[in-house]
Amino acid sequence: MESTPKKKNTFNVPLLSRVFSFTKPYRSKVIRSVVLSIFLAGIAPLRPLLIKMTINNGINDNSAALFFKGPGGFIIEITIIQILLLFIETTCRYYFTFSTASLGQSVIKDIRDKIFSKILQLNLSQFDKTPIGTLTTRTINDIESVNDIFSDGLIPILGDLLAIVSILIYMFYTDWQITLVCLTPFPILIIATYFFKESVKKSFMSVRNAVAELNTFVQEHISGMLVIQAFAAEKNEQARFREINNEHRNSNIKAIFAYSVFFPVVELVSALSIGLLVWWAARKSIFLPASSSEHIAGTITSFILCLNLLFRPLRVIADKFNVLQMGMIASERVFNVLDNQEFTPISHSESLPFSKDHHVLKGEIEFKNVWFSYHDNNYVLKDLSFTLSAGTTTAIVGNTGSGKTTIISLINRLYNLNKGSIEIDHNNIENLNLDFLRSQIAVVLQDVFLFSGTVFENISMRNPKIKKQDVIEASKMIGLHDFIMQLPGGYDFNVMERGSTLSMGQRQLLSFARAILYNPAILILDEATSSIDSESESLIQKAIEKMIAGRTSIVIAHRLSTIRKANAIMVMENGEIKEKGTHEELLQLNGHYSQLYKTQFNESNIE
Numbered sequence: 001m002e003s004t005p006k007k008k009n010t011f012n013v014p015l016l017s018r019v020f021s022f023t024k025p026y027r028s029k030v031i032r033s034v035v036l037s038i039f040l041a042g043i044a045p046l047r048p049l050l051i052k053m054t055i056n057n058g059i060n061d062n063s064a065a066l067f068f069k070g071p072g073g074f075i076i077e078i079t080i081i082q083i084l085l086l087f088i089e090t091t092c093r094y095y096f097t098f099s100t101a102s103l104g105q106s107v108i109k110d111i112r113d114k115i116f117s118k119i120l121q122l123n124l125s126q127f128d129k130t131p132i133g134t135l136t137t138r139t140i141n142d143i144e145s146v147n148d149i150f151s152d153g154l155i156p157i158l159g160d161l162l163a164i165v166s167i168l169i170y171m172f173y174t175d176w177q178i179t180l181v182c183l184t185p186f187p188i189l190i191i192a193t194y195f196f197k198e199s200v201k202k203s204f205m206s207v208r209n210a211v212a213e214l215n216t217f218v219q220e221h222i223s224g225m226l227v228i229q230a231f232a233a234e235k236n237e238q239a240r241f242r243e244i245n246n247e248h249r250n251s252n253i254k255a256i257f258a259y260s261v262f263f264p265v266v267e268l269v270s271a272l273s274i275g276l277l278v279w280w281a282a283r284k285s286i287f288l289p290a291s292s293s294e295h296i297a298g299t300i301t302s303f304i305l306c307l308n309l310l311f312r313p314l315r316v317i318a319d320k321f322n323v324l325q326m327g328m329i330a331s332e333r334v335f336n337v338l339d340n341q342e343f344t345p346i347s348h349s350e351s352l353p354f355s356k357d358h359h360v361l362k363g364e365i366e367f368k369n370v371w372f373s374y375h376d377n378n379y380v381l382k383d384l385s386f387t388l389s390a391g392t393t394t395a396i397v398g399n400t401g402s403g404k405t406t407i408i409s410l411i412n413r414l415y416n417l418n419k420g421s422i423e424i425d426h427n428n429i430e431n432l433n434l435d436f437l438r439s440q441i442a443v444v445l446q447d448v449f450l451f452s453g454t455v456f457e458n459i460s461m462r463n464p465k466i467k468k469q470d471v472i473e474a475s476k477m478i479g480l481h482d483f484i485m486q487l488p489g490g491y492d493f494n495v496m497e498r499g500s501t502l503s504m505g506q507r508q509l510l511s512f513a514r515a516i517l518y519n520p521a522i523l524i525l526d527e528a529t530s531s532i533d534s535e536s537e538s539l540i541q542k543a544i545e546k547m548i549a550g551r552t553s554i555v556i557a558h559r560l561s562t563i564r565k566a567n568a569i570m571v572m573e574n575g576e577i578k579e580k581g582t583h584e585e586l587l588q589l590n591g592h593y594s595q596l597y598k599t600q601f602n603e604s605n606i607e
Contacts, residue, residue, distance in 0.1 A: 018331075019107075033103060036159075043088070044166045044167055122342065136219060138334055152320050154324060157317060157320050181277065188272075189314065196259075210247045363424070365411065366388075368385055368420050393553040394569070397560065405526055443526065444523075512547075524554045571596075
């Protein structure tokens with residue numbers, strides 16, 4: 001579905017521009033964050049300057065005082081100014097941090113909404129070949145990394161760089177010679193920063209890949225826990241999980257090692273810079289006249305403070321560049337999902353002949369020379385053509401892999417055709433509004449999927465237009481109401497994830513109620529009674545007779561006893577129709593259907 005990004009360029013301008021296109025609704029936050037970063041950078045040298053003025057002018061000279069003319073007046077004024085400056089800087093820092101973080105959360109909320117909407121539209125073939133854990137990682141972990149572009153990435157980096165430039169300008173303006181001496185160890189820092197950035201980038205990539213693999217493995221194995229425990233495979237799967245978990249740990253340890261080396265190097269360079277500063281200042285003061293050397297103390301003190309202000313962003317700026325780069329890589333993965341063109345379009349036509357608000361389908365279905373394959377040219381359906389009249393019931397039988405389930409998936413537009421066309425009421429289904437088409441088709445599958453939630457929510461599919469009374473009437477129709485009322489909370493009973501609190505047969509009954517509730521024009525039953533006991537099957541057969549009345553119905557069943565009353569029966573083999581007719585007509589042919597029927601009849605007699 002997506003490829004690994006080939007170019008790991010931090011400043012991929014088109015990609016960065018696309019990320020920032022999501023900030024348009026929050027332009028005021030962007031402007032506020034940038035303005036605050038510039039302002040904070042601009043006032044960064046003020047504190048060192050005030051310290052310098054205090055030491056050089058305030059200790060023995062009160063003539064510079066504006067309001068407090070007494071002893072220590074200038075120091076009092078400078079102290080008040082520094083307190084006010086500290087309050088202003090702290091307040092601005094708070095709003096800057098909050099604005100960038102709030103901007104990031106707003107953007108990833110919009111991106112997450114958009115990517116989940118896109119996932120809902122993807123063609124089912126994408127889910128056949130893409131692990132669920134991968135899409136989970138894209139929707140959750142990778143989008144969280146996109147948030148880092150704003151909270152710890154571009155704008156904070158801009159603020160740090162501006163602060164560094166502002167401090168350096170002040171230092172060079174104050175004394176360019178001392179500044180050059182202080183910057184002598186900086187090549188060591190530049191080299192260390194480069195190796196740190198590269199090391200952390202590689203480890204971060206490994207961590208992200210390990211996280212995706214962990215998500216996929218855990219999600220898959222929790223879903224398949226029944227099989228794992230049934231085959232006593234716990235130890236084998238635990239060993240495999242331990243391998244993946246070890247890879248995740250090792251990747252993180254590599255990043256930790258890089259941090260453990262880099263930060264001491266930064267401290268060492270900082271200490272060297274301060275040491276050189278003190279040495280140069282002491283040497284310089286020896287050769288200065290007494291009047292000039294009095295002011296060297298204030299300069300030295302302000303430079304020490306400047307070096308602390310300089311190294312503070314330098315400690316984290318390399319890390320922020322890595323965060324930005326990882327955010328860019330994550331955003332590229334996210335955009336690969338958004339740009340995926342293998343989705344089912346709402347409609348190929350500009351004017352939609354049907355809207356979901358008007359029930360106009362009669363249900364005549366026609367396949368015209370349909371070819372379909374899940375992979376390459378390995379066709380499951382081969383030049384398939386047939387017509388199902390509106391209001392009739394057609395059964396489809398055949399061995400596993402003959403193409404039965406594929407037919408109903410194509411009617412629902414869950415997959416795109418390779419060749420040919422499918423028409424309903426003489427309209428190509430690709431020209432029908434997708435929501436309208438699927439609202440007119442109800443499918444009851446053998447493997448019923450129930451979502452975590454109440455019985456009412458699973459039957460109504462959380463459709464706000466459906467009232468509880470409608471659900472009750474549908475449940476009564478198939479005799480399910482009494483069973484539901486025996487559950488704790490009745491229709492408000494939580495069936496838990498995948499309906500784990502209900503038996504297979506009970507889940508199947510709920511799916512029947514769901515199908516009846518939506519009053520479809522076309523009803524599809526895919527092995528719908530295979531998991532039902534004899535008593536429930538008798539109950540459902542009566543409900544089915546009511547459901548199929550006046551509707552186009554397609555029934556897929558292995559138990560041929562359940563399809564005798566069908567208007568027509570199609571026998572499928574290797575993607576082709578081998579026989580078609582009523583139950584009696586097909587028995588007289590003494591062909592595929594007759595052989596299937598005799599085999600099942602003999603097996604039932606043996607039982």
